[in-house]
Amino acid sequence: MNFLFLRRLRTRSNKRWVKDKLFEFICQLSVLLAVAILIALLWSVFSTGIGRVSSQFLTSFPSRIPQNAGVKAAILGSLWVVGITGIVAIPIGVAAAVYLEEYKIRDSKLTDFIQINISNLAGVPSIVYGLLGLELFVRLAGLGRSILAGSLTMTLLILPMVIIVSQEALKAVPRTIREASYGLGATRWQTIRYQVLPSALPGIMTGIILSLSRAIGESAPLITIGAVTYISSIPEGVNDRFTVLPIQIFDWSSRPQKGFQDAAAGAIVVLLAILLIMNSLAIILRARARR
Amino acid sequence: MAISSKPGSSRPIDGVPTRLRSEKFIRFLCFACAAISILTTIGIVLVLSTEAMAFFVKSKVTPKEFFLGTDWSPTFNDPKFGIVPLVCGTAMITIGACVVAVPIGLLTAIFLSEYAHPTVRKIAKPVLELLAGIPTVVYGYIALVYLTPGLRTFIKDLQVFNALSGSIVVGIMILPLVSSLCEDAISAVPKGLREGGYGLGSTKLEVTGKIVLPSALSGIMAAVILAMSRAVGETMAVTLAAGQTPNVTADYRQSIQTMTSYIVQISKGDTPTGSIPFLTIFAVGATLFLITMGLNIVAIRIVRKYRKVYA
Known part of the structure; x- marks a missing residue:
């Protein structure tokens, strides 16, 4: 007994042991710091913003008087842009992922090149996509500063992400399913259409929702292509001019009046609520996929 | 073509060629979608380089002045582009x-x-x-x-x-x-x-x-x-x-x-x-x-x- 006690005493007073525990404590502290930052940030925004959110705020257009300003045009604009982006980006992204995963030829230089190119594109700053969209869609294609031009720009921006997440989902489908399907005489496309895509679907959906939430929060490329901040009518088609929630937040935050900054907090609450709904959907889908 | 991609619907005699043709078409479609990523890269490089060139030509700023200049005031009356x-x-x-x-x-x-x-x-x-x-x-x-x-x-x-x-x-x-x-x-x-x-x-x-x-x-x-x-x-x-x-x-x-x-x-x-x-x-x-x-x-x-x- 005495011997055990002494040994423990020796280890505990050991410099190395103290250092080790100290380091563990510092590591824990840094994680706690990250979590604390998150909570503090969200709390500060919510406590200011939640009081600003009302039915009047949600159904009014922007105004010069902060108390009357609302986010109706911005919410509708965001929904339009994300909707069209989804319609264009999902089929293209999934088809590209199918090509890279299911039709890939081993050691093909072209497939390798496309793959490297996609990961490079994922690292290009969003504002550079804005410059591309400005030249390509707004000026060359003559779409003007419209919802369509914005959505197509967003499509190019999120496409690498959609492709990468869809590839991950396709990779997770067991090889045996494909082999069984080929064994029954199905062609490659039949195998993809009736076996691989259905089993990869929840994973693909999760990835797509996360990509679309990125599109909802993104504003720099849309500012570059010329989305405006003051819109006093509801967009009715893809050729209308538009604004989105993040741009509205940007505009209100950069004004000196306290009233507009509170309106910005309100708009942030609305934006985060939309993101939260989308992310919960993704989590539910992921849980379903695991069953 | 659409019918033949359903399992069991392809007729034994002429079904196979149609099936193969539609297979090839789908494969090409998927490839085209993947190729959009390469077109995006080309687009970015082309747009940035031609418009940057247009800038250098129009403003008569040399690349040396642009990359080494320490004064940035492009919208002033006497613009500086460093x-x-x-x-x-x-x-x-x-x-x-x-x-x-x-x-x-x-x-x-x-x-x-x-x-x-x-x-x-x-x-x-x-x-x-x-x-x-x-x-x-x-x-x-x-x-x-x-x-x-x-x-x-x-x-x-x-x-x-x-x-x-x-x-x-x-x-x-x-x-x-x-x-x-x-x-x-x-x-x-x-x-x-x-x-x-x-x-x-x-x-x-x-x-x-x-x-x-x-x-x-x-x-x-x-x-x-x-x-x-x-x-x-x-x-x-x-x-x-x-x-x-x-x-x-x-x-x-x-x-x-x-x-x-x-x-x-x-x-x-x-x-x-x-x-x-x-x-x-x-x-x-x-x-x-x-x-x-x-x-x-x-x-x-x-x-x-x-x-x-x-x-």
């Missing part, structure tokens, strides 16, 4: 963000992979992902409305727009990226190396510091470079927090302007298309693209190199 102040602003934000994100991110990664109980990991990882999911404009709002006034109680001569709070919020933004990439690098270190260390009687700190971290160093470096590239391209938070003053300085209390926030400033105003100030955003965009591309390529090289060691 990009150094914008690059300097971007560098300040990037360095500042890394000073915030790298130590916290690395320690978080070490904690999550070496120390944390699985339950703690399960909670901490989604929380970090949540940090990454918050839109950048929200960080800008927080910097401007909460962080700067807060910091001004400590630092009296802090300007309303300053590089300091811009750096801090960008640091918070890239923190999840740093920690998740570092964690990947750390978990790629084979377990046997750690066990060898423990077998020799080392403490966790000694194993982490002398075995795991040196082995994961290249991955960690790649993580830091990727995070830098993200910080370089960060736009909305910096525009809101750090201001619009092109400045060659190392003083974080001052207002600066980054390359990205210059592009936003010109895009927001009503600059006539085709004018010289309008063309500058493409020249600045091209510089930004080259810098981030360079950083990404270096990071990918490092990652490839270290994969070879353990794969």
